[in-house]
Amino acid sequence: MTDEHADLRSHLHDPALDEGISATGLLAGVQARRRLVRRRQHLAAGAAAAVAALVVVGAAVVTTRQQPEPVTPAQQPASSAPSSPRPSSPRPSSSPVTTSTSPLSSPLPTTLPPPRARLDPTAEPRLSTGAREAAVPSAQPNR
Amino acid sequence: MTSGEDSFEAFVLAHGAGLVGFARRLTLDHHRAEDIVQDVLARIGLSWAKVSRVDDLRAYVHKAVLNDFLSWRRRLSSRERPADLSWHHGEPVPGVDDAVAARDHLRLALARLPRVQRAVLVLRYYHDRPDSQIAELLGCREATVRSHARRALLALRAAPTGLTGDGDLTSEGTLR
Incomplete structure:
Protein backbone atom coordinates (compact mmCIF):
# COMPACT_ATOMS: atom_id res chain seq x y z
CA MET A 1 0.00 0.00 0.00
CA THR A 2 1.32 3.37 -0.98
CA ASP A 3 1.48 6.35 1.27
CA GLU A 4 -1.29 8.18 -0.52
CA HIS A 5 -3.58 5.30 0.21
CA ALA A 6 -2.54 5.49 3.85
CA ASP A 7 -3.23 9.20 3.86
CA LEU A 8 -6.64 8.71 2.44
CA ARG A 9 -7.37 5.91 4.85
CA SER A 10 -6.27 7.95 7.84
CA HIS A 11 -8.35 10.87 6.69
CA LEU A 12 -11.47 8.77 6.26
CA HIS A 13 -10.92 7.20 9.69
CA ASP A 14 -10.60 10.59 11.28
CA PRO A 15 -12.55 10.43 14.54
CA ALA A 16 -13.53 14.05 14.09
CA LEU A 17 -16.00 12.85 11.46
CA ASP A 18 -17.79 10.81 14.12
CA GLU A 19 -18.15 13.56 16.65
CA GLY A 20 -21.45 14.97 17.71
CA ILE A 21 -23.59 12.06 16.63
CA SER A 22 -26.43 11.50 19.08
CA ALA A 23 -28.17 8.17 18.77
CA THR A 24 -31.18 9.31 20.75
CA GLY A 25 -31.45 12.46 18.67
CA LEU A 26 -31.27 10.34 15.56
CA LEU A 27 -33.99 8.06 16.88
CA ALA A 28 -36.22 11.05 17.63
CA GLY A 29 -35.69 12.34 14.12
CA VAL A 30 -36.43 8.94 12.62
CA GLN A 31 -39.67 8.63 14.58
CA ALA A 32 -40.77 12.11 13.59
CA ARG A 33 -40.05 11.30 9.98
CA ARG A 34 -41.95 8.04 10.23
CA ARG A 35 -44.99 9.93 11.47
CA LEU A 36 -44.58 12.31 8.56
CA VAL A 37 -44.34 9.47 6.08
CA ARG A 38 -47.41 7.79 7.58
CA ARG A 39 -49.36 11.04 7.36
CA ARG A 40 -48.31 11.47 3.74
CA GLN A 41 -49.37 7.92 2.99
CA HIS A 42 -52.79 8.56 4.54
CA LEU A 43 -53.15 11.76 2.57
CA ALA A 44 -52.08 10.03 -0.60
CA ALA A 45 -54.55 7.22 0.01
CA GLY A 46 -57.35 9.71 0.63
CA ALA A 47 -56.46 11.67 -2.47
CA ALA A 48 -56.33 8.49 -4.52
CA ALA A 49 -59.74 7.44 -3.24
CA ALA A 50 -61.19 10.84 -4.07
CA VAL A 51 -59.71 10.74 -7.55
CA ALA A 52 -61.04 7.23 -8.09
CA ALA A 53 -64.51 8.32 -7.01
CA LEU A 54 -64.37 11.28 -9.36
CA VAL A 55 -63.26 9.06 -12.20
CA VAL A 56 -66.08 6.61 -11.58
CA VAL A 57 -68.69 9.36 -11.41
CA GLY A 58 -67.28 11.05 -14.48
CA ALA A 59 -67.25 7.81 -16.43
CA ALA A 60 -70.85 7.16 -15.47
CA VAL A 61 -71.87 10.64 -16.63
CA VAL A 62 -70.03 10.29 -19.90
CA THR A 63 -71.54 6.87 -20.54
CA THR A 64 -75.02 8.21 -19.90
CA ARG A 65 -74.53 11.10 -22.25
CA GLN A 66 -73.06 8.97 -25.00
CA GLN A 67 -76.02 6.58 -25.19
CA PRO A 68 -77.69 6.82 -28.67
CA GLU A 69 -80.97 8.71 -28.77
CA PRO A 70 -84.13 6.85 -29.86
CA VAL A 71 -84.39 6.66 -33.62
CA THR A 72 -87.14 8.84 -35.06
CA PRO A 73 -88.47 8.20 -38.56
CA ALA A 74 -87.25 10.66 -41.07
CA GLN A 75 -89.91 12.99 -42.38
CA GLN A 76 -90.74 12.93 -46.04
CA PRO A 77 -89.67 16.09 -47.74
CA ALA A 78 -92.58 18.28 -48.76
CA SER A 79 -91.08 19.06 -52.14
CA SER A 80 -88.37 17.55 -54.22
CA ALA A 81 -84.90 18.27 -53.07
CA PRO A 82 -83.07 20.91 -55.00
CA SER A 83 -80.21 18.57 -55.59
CA SER A 84 -82.36 15.88 -57.13
CA PRO A 85 -81.69 15.27 -60.81
CA ARG A 86 -84.06 16.96 -63.10
CA PRO A 87 -85.49 15.46 -66.26
CA SER A 88 -83.45 16.18 -69.28
CA SER A 89 -86.43 16.96 -71.42
CA PRO A 90 -86.79 20.65 -71.99
CA ARG A 91 -89.64 22.30 -70.31
CA PRO A 92 -92.00 24.06 -72.67
CA SER A 93 -91.42 27.61 -72.12
CA SER A 94 -94.70 28.98 -73.38
CA SER A 95 -97.17 26.54 -71.92
CA PRO A 96 -98.11 27.49 -68.41
CA VAL A 97 -98.33 24.87 -65.79
CA THR A 98 -101.90 23.97 -65.17
CA THR A 99 -102.78 22.69 -61.78
CA SER A 100 -106.47 23.18 -61.83
CA THR A 101 -107.15 19.72 -63.25
CA SER A 102 -105.06 18.00 -60.70
CA PRO A 103 -107.18 16.18 -58.13
CA LEU A 104 -104.66 16.90 -55.46
CA SER A 105 -105.16 20.55 -55.95
CA SER A 106 -108.75 20.43 -54.77
CA PRO A 107 -109.07 21.65 -51.26
CA LEU A 108 -109.72 19.06 -48.64
CA PRO A 109 -112.88 19.37 -46.63
CA THR A 110 -112.05 21.15 -43.49
CA THR A 111 -115.27 20.46 -41.65
CA LEU A 112 -116.34 17.09 -40.49
CA PRO A 113 -119.86 15.91 -41.18
CA PRO A 114 -122.20 16.33 -38.25
CA PRO A 115 -123.03 13.33 -36.15
CA ARG A 116 -125.50 10.85 -37.47
CA ALA A 117 -128.07 11.72 -34.88
CA ARG A 118 -128.10 15.23 -36.09
CA LEU A 119 -128.49 14.19 -39.69
CA ASP A 120 -131.45 11.91 -39.06
CA PRO A 121 -133.31 13.01 -35.99
CA THR A 122 -136.22 10.64 -36.79
CA ALA A 123 -134.17 7.47 -36.81
CA GLU A 124 -134.94 4.92 -34.26
CA PRO A 125 -132.66 4.55 -31.37
CA ARG A 126 -130.42 1.53 -31.41
CA LEU A 127 -131.87 -1.41 -29.62
CA SER A 128 -130.20 -3.37 -26.95
CA THR A 129 -129.24 -6.99 -27.56
CA GLY A 130 -132.29 -8.42 -25.82
CA ALA A 131 -134.68 -6.17 -27.55
CA ARG A 132 -133.09 -7.01 -30.90
CA GLU A 133 -133.57 -10.75 -30.34
CA ALA A 134 -137.15 -10.20 -29.42
CA ALA A 135 -137.71 -8.20 -32.49
CA VAL A 136 -136.16 -10.68 -34.92
CA PRO A 137 -139.03 -13.29 -35.10
CA SER A 138 -141.52 -10.67 -35.80
CA ALA A 139 -139.40 -9.48 -38.64
CA GLN A 140 -139.18 -12.92 -40.27
CA PRO A 141 -141.65 -13.59 -43.00
CA ASN A 142 -144.39 -16.06 -42.30
CA ARG A 143 -143.86 -19.41 -43.95
CA MET B 1 -45.31 -0.57 22.12
CA SER B 77 -33.26 17.49 -4.44
CA SER B 78 -30.06 18.36 -2.66
CA ARG B 79 -28.35 20.34 -5.43
CA GLU B 80 -25.03 19.45 -3.89
CA ARG B 81 -22.22 21.80 -4.62
CA PRO B 82 -18.72 21.31 -3.38
CA ALA B 83 -17.95 23.78 -0.69
CA ASP B 84 -15.55 26.47 -1.68
CA LEU B 85 -13.06 26.57 1.13
CA SER B 86 -10.32 28.22 -0.85
CA TRP B 87 -10.89 31.55 0.85
CA HIS B 88 -10.27 29.84 4.13
CA HIS B 89 -6.88 28.52 3.18
CA GLY B 90 -5.76 30.96 0.56
CA GLU B 91 -3.06 32.39 2.72
CA PRO B 92 -1.06 30.40 5.23
CA VAL B 93 -2.12 31.49 8.65
CA PRO B 94 0.59 31.39 11.26
CA GLY B 95 -0.26 29.22 14.20
CA VAL B 96 -2.71 27.01 12.42
CA ASP B 97 -1.96 23.36 12.71
CA ASP B 98 -0.70 22.03 9.39
CA ALA B 99 -2.44 18.74 9.93
CA VAL B 100 -5.78 20.45 10.32
CA ALA B 101 -5.18 22.49 7.20
CA ALA B 102 -4.12 19.40 5.26
CA ARG B 103 -7.21 17.57 6.40
CA ASP B 104 -9.43 20.37 5.21
CA HIS B 105 -7.63 20.50 1.88
CA LEU B 106 -8.11 16.78 1.35
CA ARG B 107 -11.71 17.12 2.32
CA LEU B 108 -12.18 19.85 -0.24
CA ALA B 109 -10.59 17.69 -2.92
CA LEU B 110 -12.86 14.80 -1.97
CA ALA B 111 -15.89 17.05 -2.17
CA ARG B 112 -15.05 17.87 -5.76
CA LEU B 113 -15.10 14.25 -6.82
CA PRO B 114 -18.15 12.75 -8.51
CA ARG B 115 -20.37 10.93 -6.07
CA VAL B 116 -19.70 7.47 -7.34
CA GLN B 117 -15.93 7.97 -7.17
CA ARG B 118 -16.24 9.24 -3.62
CA ALA B 119 -18.37 6.24 -2.73
CA VAL B 120 -15.74 3.90 -4.15
CA LEU B 121 -13.02 5.56 -2.07
CA VAL B 122 -15.12 5.44 1.10
CA LEU B 123 -16.02 1.81 0.61
CA ARG B 124 -12.45 0.90 -0.21
CA TYR B 125 -10.51 2.91 2.37
CA TYR B 126 -13.05 3.34 5.16
CA HIS B 127 -14.98 0.10 5.07
CA ASP B 128 -12.03 -1.86 3.67
CA ARG B 129 -14.24 -3.63 1.21
CA PRO B 130 -12.70 -5.57 -1.65
CA ASP B 131 -13.44 -4.41 -5.15
CA SER B 132 -15.69 -7.38 -5.78
CA GLN B 133 -18.02 -6.35 -2.94
CA ILE B 134 -17.91 -2.73 -4.02
CA ALA B 135 -18.86 -3.78 -7.53
CA GLU B 136 -21.74 -5.77 -6.12
CA LEU B 137 -22.89 -2.85 -4.03
CA LEU B 138 -22.71 -0.40 -6.88
CA GLY B 139 -24.11 -2.78 -9.43
CA CYS B 140 -21.18 -2.61 -11.80
CA ARG B 141 -18.12 -4.64 -12.78
CA GLU B 142 -14.91 -4.81 -10.82
CA ALA B 143 -13.04 -3.16 -13.68
CA THR B 144 -15.41 -0.22 -13.36
CA VAL B 145 -14.67 0.02 -9.66
CA ARG B 146 -10.94 0.03 -10.32
CA SER B 147 -11.44 2.68 -12.97
CA HIS B 148 -13.42 4.85 -10.58
CA ALA B 149 -10.77 4.46 -7.89
CA ARG B 150 -7.93 5.24 -10.26
CA ARG B 151 -9.61 8.35 -11.57
CA ALA B 152 -10.47 9.51 -8.07
CA LEU B 153 -6.92 9.09 -6.87
CA LEU B 154 -5.62 10.91 -9.93
CA ALA B 155 -8.02 13.75 -9.26
CA LEU B 156 -6.95 13.94 -5.63
CA ARG B 157 -3.31 13.91 -6.65
CA ALA B 158 -3.85 16.56 -9.29
CA ALA B 159 -5.88 18.78 -7.00
CA PRO B 160 -4.09 21.95 -5.87
CA THR B 161 -3.99 20.58 -2.36
CA GLY B 162 -4.20 16.93 -3.13
CA LEU B 163 -2.44 13.80 -2.09
CA THR B 164 1.27 13.37 -2.67
CA GLY B 165 3.29 10.33 -3.32
CA ASP B 166 5.46 10.71 -0.26
CA GLY B 167 2.58 10.69 2.13
CA ASP B 168 2.27 14.40 2.81
CA LEU B 169 -0.48 16.68 1.80
CA THR B 170 0.58 19.79 0.04
CA SER B 171 -0.77 23.04 1.27
CA GLU B 172 0.85 25.28 -1.26
CA GLY B 173 -1.30 24.15 -4.14
CA THR B 174 1.49 22.40 -6.02
CA LEU B 175 2.46 18.84 -6.41
CA ARG B 176 5.74 17.83 -4.89
Missing part, protein backbone atom coordinates in the same frame (compact mmCIF):
# COMPACT_ATOMS: atom_id res chain seq x y z
CA THR B 2 -44.79 -3.75 20.16
CA SER B 3 -41.72 -5.92 20.19
CA GLY B 4 -41.07 -5.01 16.56
CA GLU B 5 -41.01 -1.36 17.50
CA ASP B 6 -38.66 -2.15 20.36
CA SER B 7 -36.30 -4.03 18.10
CA PHE B 8 -36.35 -1.23 15.56
CA GLU B 9 -35.47 1.35 18.20
CA ALA B 10 -32.75 -0.90 19.50
CA PHE B 11 -31.34 -1.21 16.00
CA VAL B 12 -31.36 2.56 15.51
CA LEU B 13 -29.68 3.14 18.85
CA ALA B 14 -27.06 0.49 18.16
CA HIS B 15 -26.19 1.26 14.54
CA GLY B 16 -27.50 4.78 13.90
CA ALA B 17 -24.27 6.52 14.83
CA GLY B 18 -22.24 4.27 12.53
CA LEU B 19 -24.65 4.91 9.71
CA VAL B 20 -24.40 8.65 10.19
CA GLY B 21 -20.61 8.39 10.21
CA PHE B 22 -20.70 6.44 6.97
CA ALA B 23 -23.07 8.98 5.43
CA ARG B 24 -20.89 11.85 6.62
CA ARG B 25 -17.94 10.41 4.75
CA LEU B 26 -20.05 10.02 1.65
CA THR B 27 -21.66 13.43 1.72
CA LEU B 28 -19.01 15.40 3.59
CA ASP B 29 -21.94 17.26 5.09
CA HIS B 30 -23.25 16.56 8.57
CA HIS B 31 -26.78 17.76 7.98
CA ARG B 32 -27.19 15.99 4.70
CA ALA B 33 -25.78 12.83 6.23
CA GLU B 34 -28.34 12.86 9.03
CA ASP B 35 -31.04 13.64 6.51
CA ILE B 36 -30.16 10.59 4.42
CA VAL B 37 -29.90 8.27 7.42
CA GLN B 38 -33.16 9.45 8.95
CA ASP B 39 -34.91 9.08 5.61
CA VAL B 40 -33.61 5.57 5.09
CA LEU B 41 -34.35 4.45 8.64
CA ALA B 42 -37.85 5.91 8.53
CA ARG B 43 -38.61 3.99 5.37
CA ILE B 44 -37.13 0.82 6.79
CA GLY B 45 -39.05 1.29 10.01
CA LEU B 46 -42.33 1.33 8.14
CA SER B 47 -41.63 -2.13 6.78
CA TRP B 48 -39.63 -3.34 9.73
CA ALA B 49 -41.57 -6.60 10.10
CA LYS B 50 -40.32 -7.65 6.68
CA VAL B 51 -36.90 -6.02 6.68
CA SER B 52 -35.94 -7.37 10.08
CA ARG B 53 -35.83 -10.88 8.63
CA VAL B 54 -32.91 -9.96 6.36
CA ASP B 55 -29.79 -11.97 7.15
CA ASP B 56 -27.26 -9.16 7.39
CA LEU B 57 -29.40 -6.24 8.41
CA ARG B 58 -26.50 -3.89 9.02
CA ALA B 59 -25.12 -4.42 5.52
CA TYR B 60 -28.61 -4.03 4.13
CA VAL B 61 -29.07 -0.64 5.77
CA HIS B 62 -25.62 0.48 4.71
CA LYS B 63 -26.49 -0.38 1.15
CA ALA B 64 -29.75 1.53 1.50
CA VAL B 65 -27.83 4.59 2.67
CA LEU B 66 -25.42 4.24 -0.24
CA ASN B 67 -28.26 3.89 -2.73
CA ASP B 68 -29.99 6.93 -1.31
CA PHE B 69 -26.77 8.91 -1.58
CA LEU B 70 -26.35 7.90 -5.21
CA SER B 71 -29.99 8.16 -6.14
CA TRP B 72 -31.13 10.57 -8.82
CA ARG B 73 -33.83 11.84 -6.48
CA ARG B 74 -31.25 12.88 -3.91
CA ARG B 75 -29.10 14.44 -6.59
CA LEU B 76 -32.02 16.48 -7.85
